[in-house]
Amino acid sequence: MDNEKYRIEKDTLGEVKIPASALWGPQTERSRQNFKIGQRMPFEIIESLLQIKKAAAVVNEKNGEISKEKSNLIVEVIDQLLVGKYQDDFPLVVYQTGSGTQTNMNVNEVIVHLAAEINPKVLLQANDDVNHSQSSNDTFPTAMAIAAYDAVKKLLSVLEHLENSLNDKALEFKNIVKIGRTHLQDATPITFGQEISGWSSQIKHNFDYLQNNKKTLLELPIGGTAVGTGLNTVKDFDRQMVEQLSVQKGISYLVAPNKFQGLAAHSAINFETYSEQQDNLFLFGPIVV
Missing domain, CATH: 1.20.200.10 (Fumarase/aspartase (Central domain))
Structure with a gap:
């Protein structure tokens, strides 16, 4: 672990050191470091959130809220995630702040990072695109x-x-x-x-x-x-x-x-x-x- 490579990402609270191979982002990493007790969030919850994000991408595109290019990419990424191949990129436990905020953002961040690998020409934002018209409080x-x-x-x-x-x-x-x-x-x-x-x-x-x-x-x-x-x-x-x-x-x-x-x-x-x-x-x- 000491030899593991890291990358630096920034959010409103400052810089965060994240394992280089991880698909998650700063909000996930902060929660991962702050809460190191309890069982991992059941993947059934992750799957349900992914279904919500997929539906939101389709609905937001229909309503002209996001582009068809972004919507299609989000759907493509989520279909890959629903297979379960990337379960290790949802590392958070059931203990966390807010109303599942960190897990909601974990899902958003993983979608964005995997999308960047699949199609780096389309720039997705975790909040503005993947989480568009949503809140952790309803998702x-x-x-x-x-x-x-x-x-x-x-x-x-x-x-x-x-x-x-x-x-x-x-x-x-x-x-x-x-x-x-x-x-x-x-x-x-x-x-x-x-x-x-x-x-x-x-x-x-x-x-x-x-x-x-x-x-x-x-x-x-x-x-x-x-x-x-x-x-x-x-x-x-x-x-x-x-x-x-x-x-x-x-x-x-x-x-x-x-x-x-x-x-x-x-x-x-x-x-x-x-x-x-x-x-x-x-x-x-x-x-x-």
Whole structure:
């Protein structure tokens, strides 16, 4: 590491020494040095932010906010990043200042630096071009919702398979009698099939909770910018972004009906996480009948 080569970049706070081979820029490097504890930001969040940047490039070009040349280059770069080849260039951890500001800028900076390698004739700016009409305050909550929805879809598939397997076992062992236990003490008779049916019902209930509430994750607050008012965006930018993201992901997203709530609260994610924790408790915790 001592022999590693560095380059010097400048921002409003001064000069920053960055590893020469890194695709990130000064804001990423400052956060990387200031926060050296915690797990790395999940790549699912990075992927969601990349989808947002891609949609923004398309929408901004349609609205005449950036040139077609810049839009096409941003899209080309993001398609390469979504493959996952450059995951090491997203080094930041979950602990950072602001509302995901450093990760949002990490994504912007990587896009700009990789674009310079692909087509050095087109000069992209992290803020003015890649982050145009956006704020960390609306991109990061939007990315959280997108990533959480994808995760819940995968979880529901697993839970459905597990419930079906438990139902088969409940039927298979319906005539096997055992002693039920309460407070870790032998209590009264129960069949093993009845016991398994209780486990299956737990899974079914949490499946239904997740299924009924995951639709709230479809409400995207993108377009709210810094505080929910949509300052510095063109008219209908929020609707255009949601429509473009729906095309890119093949999912029918919705414009958040109240962006002040969408930026400030994450009730849907909290509920989905709680339900998932209950499933984990069932899967790995003690079962007492």
